[in-house]
Amino acid sequence: MSRYVIARANLVGFAALAALLLLIGGMTWDRLVAVRVGNQWVQHTDQVLVTIKDLQIGIRALEDGQRGYLLTGENDYLLPYNTARGRVGTLLAALRTLTADNPTEQDRLRLLAPLLAHKVAFTAQTVATRRDGGVDAALAMMRTDLGRQDMLRIDGLLGAMTGEEQKLLGQRLTANARREDWLGAFAVGAALLVALAMAWAARMLNAAWSRSARMEVQQRALAERLRASLDSLSQGVAVFDAQRLLTNWNPCFAALLSLPNSFLREGMPYSQITGWFSDPSEHDLLESDAQIERSGVHASGEVVTYERTRADGQHLELRRTGMSNSGFVLTISDMTKRMQAEAVLREAQKMQAIGQLTGGIAHDFNNLLTVILGNLELTQKRLPADHALQTRLARAVWASQRGAALTAQLLAFARKQPLAPAPLDLAASLPEIVPLLQRTLGAPIEVRFVGAAGLWPAMADAAQLESAVLNLALNARDAMPGGGRLTLELANKVIDQEYADRHAEVLPGDYVMVAVSDSGHGMSAEVVARAFEPFYTTKPEGKGTGLGLAMVFGFVKQSKGHVKIYSEPGEGTSIKIYLPRAIGGLGAAPSRTQAPMPLVRGEATVLLVEDEPGVREIAASILRDYGYRVLEAADGEEALRVFGAHTSDINLLLTDVVLPGTLRGRDIAERVTALRPEVGVLFMSGYTENSIVHHGRLDDGVHLIGKPFKREQFAAKVAAVLNAAPRTAANDEHTNLAG
Missing domain, CATH: 3.30.565.10 (Histidine kinase-like ATPase, C-terminal domain)
Structure with a gap:
């Protein structure tokens, strides 16, 4: 234990020293980088000054070549003249690039460029005049003094640029010198900090030595606690040495293997324990010596895990963990309850997945059946009762209703039906x-x-x-x-x-x-x-x-x-x-007989919100057949726009629960009723949705008609919701229902 404490103290001291060195190294590197960057800027300024000087030399060479040719007429003077002309443009472009980070210099270059262009053009013109018109004509041009004025302005701008760059050079050299001075001072401080860290590490080491005696006592107490903890484990644990002799075990080890308490003893060979199981069904409950030898697992921490099921159904997980002394620890866990729980969980997840799939299929089929059944009933209504197609239409209606019953069963399985518990x-x-x-x-x-x-x-x-x-x-x-x-x-x-x-x-x-x-x-x-x-x-x-x-x-x-x-x-x-079990009073017994629902007609205005065009068309046709005025919308945003244009006219909001976009049916209903509480709200859906159904039942005050619906059922539900809506003078004026 003392060696562990000392090693830990050394480790802590080393870690602190390493952290300090890393900090010092990082800060030193940062300063070195700053110095290097400063040197680069100094070199950059030197390059700008050299380029300005080269440009001045190029301009002088241009003038020298011009004058030599004007005075002598010899073409040999044109060679340095032409070279200088090309070099002036190149150097000007180089200056633009080098001073791109300096707006002041860029402004001077913008003034300099046309002056240089004019200067070059003037010299070219005098050269051409000398060649074509003679020396007198060229000298007459020179006496105009235009070239001299350009040169004075050019020299002024280049001089200003040179002064600006020399100023920057001085500032950068001064900043670099300060960085170098700081770096030297920092190195001295860092050395002092390292010395302090070494002293602190030595102090920790001495403290570790002084604590080692106390740790020895604590170690013995810990061993006793570990023994008690091992005995209290619900897992069976046994320790075997390099010769596979039993050294330690807890009571649960014997209990899980159904071994007598007096059977196990210290120094017992592992093979003697495996030989206890004479029943053929449990002969391979534990690994044999040959299997352990073949596995070759001796390194500390390496694990071999295997599972066994006993004749009584008990499921065991056995883990053999290698130790540094070539021995191993055998751990036995009773996994029976966990296996049962996993089987229960798998079954629940399977049924939930099937429910989600069937619920989605039923929702889509309900939309299709709504369109089919609605069109069939509209066709039946518009054909004479004795028409030859009425029989076929009746059979198609029956088949659609049969399909609706099947989807209702699917929704029941998927737990998507509204209940009234x-x-x-x-x-x-x-x-x-x-x-x-x-x-x-x-x-x-x-x-x-x-x-x-x-x-x-x-x-x-x-x-x-x-x-x-x-x-x-x-x-x-x-x-x-x-x-x-x-x-x-x-x-x-x-x-x-x-x-x-x-x-x-x-x-x-x-x-x-x-x-x-x-x-x-x-x-x-x-x-x-x-x-x-x-x-x-x-x-x-x-x-x-x-x-x-x-x-x-x-x-x-x-x-x-x-x-x-x-x-x-x-x-x-x-x-x-x-x-x-219900807690509370009993509810009224359900009635098995119900009076036929009378057909109703109305004159109210209905805002119909449905994203499926086929379903929207059928619902609108049924409502119009019963005398209602219908305003249609395909999504929540459009519905709010239509409501805003006819706020005082609408008596009923008829909306699908699930809509595309950010607004659902419940959101539209809340916004509409916030402005006009007297407007009735009727939801329609192919399956129940969490926004209107909680814990398997419809929220209080929510009206819902499921898809698919029959024509008369739909009309009766609309009339019932309109009659149940809060009455106002405006509502009475627009709604007239007959029972």
Whole structure:
């Protein structure tokens, strides 16, 4: 332990020293870079001064060549003259580039360029005059004094540029000298800091030596605590030395391997432990000596992991970890509960993924069915009742409604149907459907009802529960082709934490059980595992859709309940639905009979918002047939623009829930009702959406009509929402409904 403390002190001191050196090195490098950059700028200024000097020399050479030719007329003077002409332009361009960072010099160059151009042109003109007109004409031009004036201005500008650059050169040399002085002072300071750091590291080392004795005592106490911790682990741990002799172990090691407490002893060979398992099914529970030898794992920290399942179903994970002394640590973990939890999670994820897929498909089909069914009903209405096509249209309508029923089952499985859960007295309501079941299943099947005293109220949607029971009864009938017995049973059940951990999406608590049992041919374990998947069926082709049990599963899960199948081939099937216990008073029993909905007509103005053109066209046509004025919009932004143009005229907002863009149906409704609270709002959707449905039920005060809808159903729902809207004088003036 003392060596560890000392090593740690050395490490800390070294780290601090290294950090300090890195800091000093970084700052030194920064200053060196600054000095180098300063030197580069000094060199840059020198280059500018040299270029200015070269330009002045070039201009003088230009004049010398001009004068020599004017006086002598010899062409030899034109060679340096022409060379100087080209060099003046090159040097001027070089100055522009070199002083690009200096606006003052650039301004002077802009003044200098035309002067140089004029100077070069004037010299060229005098040379041409000398060649063509003689020396007198050329000298006459020279006496005009134009060239001298240009030269004076050029010399003035170049002199100013030279003065500017010399000033910059002095400033940069001064700055560079300061940087070099600072760098020297910093080096001295850095040396002092390094010395202080070394002294601090030495002090830490001495402190580490003084603490080493105390650490030895603490080490012994820690060893005792580690021994206690090892004994308390839920994992089995055993340590073997380089000769594979047992040195340490905890009680859980013997318990997980079902070894007697007196069997293990210090110094026991590993081979003796593996030889304990004489049962052929557990002969390879532990690695053999030969397997360990072949693996060649001896380095410290290297791990070999393998899993074994015992005859009683217990699932063990074994990890062999190499140590530095060529021994190893064998760790055994009971993974049975984790494997069960992972299986439950995989099942839940699979059903959730299937639900998302089926919900999306159902949504798209509902939009298509809305267009198909709406056009069929409009065509039926506009053709005479005795028309030859009426029969075919009726069959097409029936097929569309059948498709709507299938998508409704898909939405039930996907948990996308709006529910109206309420406390139910199942002991009073479920016996009422027994006669219906008897008539539906037929005489060969006996229907029995088994109630329970003191049954708790259940929280569920009454209509959906009745539909689920009917679906289970029809499945039971198909499992009893020769007749049999169907039992409908109620009971109070309490689900504990252990059961909830072993099943997906189940919470412990009080539940009301509804069990539907039959005496049919039963199901195998493979069929039971897939029974709730949509479109999975064991019935012959054309005898079933495979959606009945999927609908039941979705309804129960959306109701925060649980459903379980108990079945064996030849022994019948029992499907048990667990509905949450309701806390509070009982709701009113649902009515099975309903008066026919009368057709209604209106004169109100409806703002229709729907992004699907086909659905929007059908809805608008139905509304106009019933006398409504319809304003159409394809998305939220357009809807707000239309509302702004007809704010006082609109009586009803009819909008799809899911719309393209940033505004959804709920957003439009909130903005419209904020300005005119008396406007009625009716949502329509192919499936429920979180903006209007929470915890499986519609928000309070929300009106929804599902797609696809029948013509009369749609008109009646519109009229009902208009009648339920808050009344105002303006609303009464624009709305006139007949019941």
